[in-house]
Amino acid sequence: MELSKVTLEIFSKLEQKWLSHCENSKKTRVLSIDGGGTTGIVSGASLVHLEDQIRLKTGDPHARIADFFDIIAGTGIGALLSAMLAADDGSGRPLFSATEAVAFLAEKNSELFKVCGSGFLRRRKRFSGKSIEKTLKEALRREDGEILTLKDTCKPLLIPCFDLNSSAPFVFSRADASDSPSFNFDLWKVCLATLATPSLFKPFKLTSVDGKTSCCAIDGGLVMNNPTAAAVTHVLHNKRDFPSANGVEDLLVLSLGNGPLSGSLSKQNLRRNGECETSCIVNIVLDGVSETVDQMLGNAFCWNGTDYVRIQANGLKGDGMLAVGQKEQEEVLNERGVESLPFGGKRLLMETNGERIQGFVQRLVASGRSSLPPSPCKDSTVSPLSNGR
Numbered sequence: 001m002e003l004s005k006v007t008l009e010i011f012s013k014l015e016q017k018w019l020s021h022c023e024n025s026k027k028t029r030v031l032s033i034d035g036g037g038t039t040g041i042v043s044g045a046s047l048v049h050l051e052d053q054i055r056l057k058t059g060d061p062h063a064r065i066a067d068f069f070d071i072i073a074g075t076g077i078g079a080l081l082s083a084m085l086a087a088d089d090g091s092g093r094p095l096f097s098a099t100e101a102v103a104f105l106a107e108k109n110s111e112l113f114k115v116c117g118s119g120f121l122r123r124r125k126r127f128s129g130k131s132i133e134k135t136l137k138e139a140l141r142r143e144d145g146e147i148l149t150l151k152d153t154c155k156p157l158l159i160p161c162f163d164l165n166s167s168a169p170f171v172f173s174r175a176d177a178s179d180s181p182s183f184n185f186d187l188w189k190v191c192l193a194t195l196a197t198p199s200l201f202k203p204f205k206l207t208s209v210d211g212k213t214s215c216c217a218i219d220g221g222l223v224m225n226n227p228t229a230a231a232v233t234h235v236l237h238n239k240r241d242f243p244s245a246n247g248v249e250d251l252l253v254l255s256l257g258n259g260p261l262s263g264s265l266s267k268q269n270l271r272r273n274g275e276c277e278t279s280c281i282v283n284i285v286l287d288g289v290s291e292t293v294d295q296m297l298g299n300a301f302c303w304n305g306t307d308y309v310r311i312q313a314n315g316l317k318g319d320g321m322l323a324v325g326q327k328e329q330e331e332v333l334n335e336r337g338v339e340s341l342p343f344g345g346k347r348l349l350m351e352t353n354g355e356r357i358q359g360f361v362q363r364l365v366a367s368g369r370s371s372l373p374p375s376p377c378k379d380s381t382v383s384p385l386s387n388g389r
Helices: 002-024 041-058 077-086 098-112 129-139 174-179 187-195 228-237 278-300 326-333 353-366
Strands: 028-033 071-074 157-163 168-173 204-207 214-218 251-256 308-311 336-340 346-352
Touching (some): 028 228, 071 077, 071 228, 077 098, 077 129, 077 187, 098 129, 129 187, 157 187, 168 228, 278 336, 308 336, 326 353, 336 353, 346 353
Parallel strands (some): 028 251, 251 308
Antiparallel strands (some): 157 168, 204 214, 336 346
């Protein structure tokens, strides 16, 4: 009897030690930002609150989002925010804080998305390629005027587009850029590539810094509006940068939406014969891509649901006015969170979006700052594509 008691105590202590090790083991932290609209009001408010909470809980007024995430992914307007948060100022620190990045987008929104009419009697709305190019170059360069490339980021970055040359998705990544100059592109070009919505911009042609890889890009949102699944897959298959990530149990993921584009189907979206307007169908497709990815990840993380947090403001449209004012932030953050249920459906949570971000930050700060190295400096190890793409 005494032997059984001793054995029980030994196994109990071993179990406690194992559980303690599991709780304290450092997870790979993933931040993903959806595309959608031209303003990013939901993700903008979420990012500002996220960084404010990080600074509050660490007591460090200079802490940045990139300090506590191991990889950042974004599509469309989310890609621009991601690039600004990850861009290296030359000293290994992020070029922008979240507040600065959102304020820049708010101030320069009319220049980023400057309307220039085209088509018969200039009735077809198009955005100016020259205006967005100038503004992106202004944002993604250092104080000394150096134009940043995909390789010049504090943390791994992942940005998708769709390549018309190969009729397939093309994912820009710092991992590929650090392997070969044939996969390194100017950062402003990468952002314009993923923002090039066909109805609003002409397809954007870009080449790598060595001129050996070319791409004719259109909006990444058409195939990967929610890049979270791409980011998770990248982490799990990139053992060089993420050797300890063997499954979703090793990940901590924050996914930021940008509000639904389609909204509720109303009579304004219907033609006289009852069919949906083309623009409405496109928005439904983009929302469907994001929601499908959310559902898949909800299933993947169903046994450790707190490791995957999705912030989406379902009462706001993604193309609303971007602002960093208190009123606009509160509207996003005070909305109750929504969570995907395993194998279908959603449920309305008691927690607000702001409270969910606060809870996530608590786990981020407890796990410490990211230990991944800043911008890589290494020789090319991958030969360029033989056909130029």
